[in-house]
Amino acid sequence: MFTRKTLAALTISSALAVTPAAYAAKMITVANFFPDTHPNSIALKETFKNEVESLSKGELKVKVFSNGVLGAEEKLYNSVRGGTVNMAILGTIMDKEVQNVGIIQLPFLFKNYEHAQNALNSDIGQKLVNDMDTNTGLHFLAYGVQGFRVVASNREISSMDDFQGLRLRFPGISSMIEIGKNLGANITPLPISDVFSALEQGVVDGVENPYPNIVASKWYEIVKYITETNHVFTPNLYLMNNNFWNSLTKEQQQVVSTAAQNAAKQEWSLLIKQESENKAKLEQDGVKITVPDKAFHDALIKAEESAYENYYTLHPDARDIVKEIIAAGEK
Template sequence: MKWIPALGLAALFAVGSTAAHAAKTIKVGNFFPDSHPVNIALNETFKKEVEARSNGELKVRIFSNAVLGGDEKLYNSVRGGTLEMAIIGNIMENEVEHVGIIQLPFLFNNYAHAQAVFASPIGETLVSDMTEKTGLHFLAYGVQGFRVIASNRSIQSMDDFKGLRLRFPGIENMIAIGKELGANITPLPISEVFSALEQRVVDGVENPYPNIVASKWYEVTSHILESNHVFTPNLYMMNDKFWNGLSESEKTIVSEAAKAAAEQEWKLLIASEEKDKQVLSEAKVEIIVPDAAFKQQMIDAVQGSYDNFYSGHPRAREIVEEIRAIKP
């Protein structure tokens, strides 16, 4: 009867072996609707590449539409390790030395300029202390886009900002930009924006075109000022402890899949802007493109943001000059 304990030992070994090779799951959170370029890219590229190239050893689950929370909650969840990965904005700018430079006003000329900057050594400089300061591993630069202002009234001069209640994200530098333009700023979670607009708690919201259309904010606004006042990236971030728990081949797979997804996201988002404008036109939303004089007045009004940023970040002025010098 000695075969019984031997069989039991073999069974235990088999169970242990199976557990040791159980697939690792990468839960990816973001606050964008399923139709947004970031979620299309995550599903079509990141998830497929990671699962196929790892032969099923890595599984990807995508949680879109803020089901796991907005920027702040996603950021804290990835830092705390309850979420392996998230696509977030510049919410860590107060902790990471130079990443806040990205959202200084009127810094990037167009999408080609932004892409050229992120592909250059400057892109690495901006996130060089990310892991040390946040416990997050940076994977890739995605794109939300250039921010415009959707509101329930026309904005055609600096005077039109006076008394305008605008929702801006709760990021110090972003709030300062809104105030410098002359608006009354209300920070709100992105999930509360639609109802705030509908109930006239705020008069408007600033965000890139794809977010305005995907979130259907155009249904409760009537005008858009194409200010392009700030460029906002998407940062593909992973919990550093989880990252370090991956094998070298798994790290390569995840890193390359994230970069491929981000590349697809850029292409989709840039292509989607004209379609988004068509949707807005059909919804009778007036798009106002500021003339050169009005644009320069906005640029002049927000220069205090640069002075404030430079005072706390000694190398920032040099980096900004490098960014402006890059030709795509």
């Protein structure tokens, strides 16, 4: 016969015996605007999701929304800041709020992928996002990569003169629009999700973006010329809503941070490998790729010189950081 005391003891024992799996796991929603085949989407699903769920022993779950199903970059930026999305992968759309993050996309700043990766994963990279939390309400986790930007167009570009009258889509970021105008093109800012239809309908003559985006978004089906200008390097920033970040335990924060950094490493590796494969595919599909000769390349760099001084006027601390980045590429 059970006494009242025995029943009470059994109740307590039962409560203590409940395993962590009996509690609802905390869900992390992660969104980007890239297709499923893009290195970022692959890295989020193969590395970030798997590592977060395994390392947290089921306390955290991850749901990845790729293909821009939750919106293009501007909408995702607003969503993650507002907390309707916990985490997003963005470019430097926050350059108006974050003092020095726009430095990354100054023209012809990085020599190659090794230079960019080494600089961004050093103390220099942290300087660029020091005020991210304060000014945006977002917690920076890692630097991924979109790549060096090239121009895909409906006509061949082999000199600066060929940019005249060319209607080019550029992202709606002031520094990027300036870079486009310096080339001599007519610039049309559009969300990345609108580019295919704009090319198809002749609203624009071309688009500048890294090779993986050109292939994944199938813009090459419409425009058959690529000029390998490599005028700007574009990163991916892994960013989490700060309130959500602070709701995690220290152990969970470490799990998320480690998984994000490992996903970013996979993304870099995949993108660099994909780029050479993408170029081969494009040529097989009838796309002509033009690599600027020295005279054209020097003219491109000269055309963009004013972008630096204009940037320094608004961001006086940037000059020293740019010097550090350049020095990192000379080591």
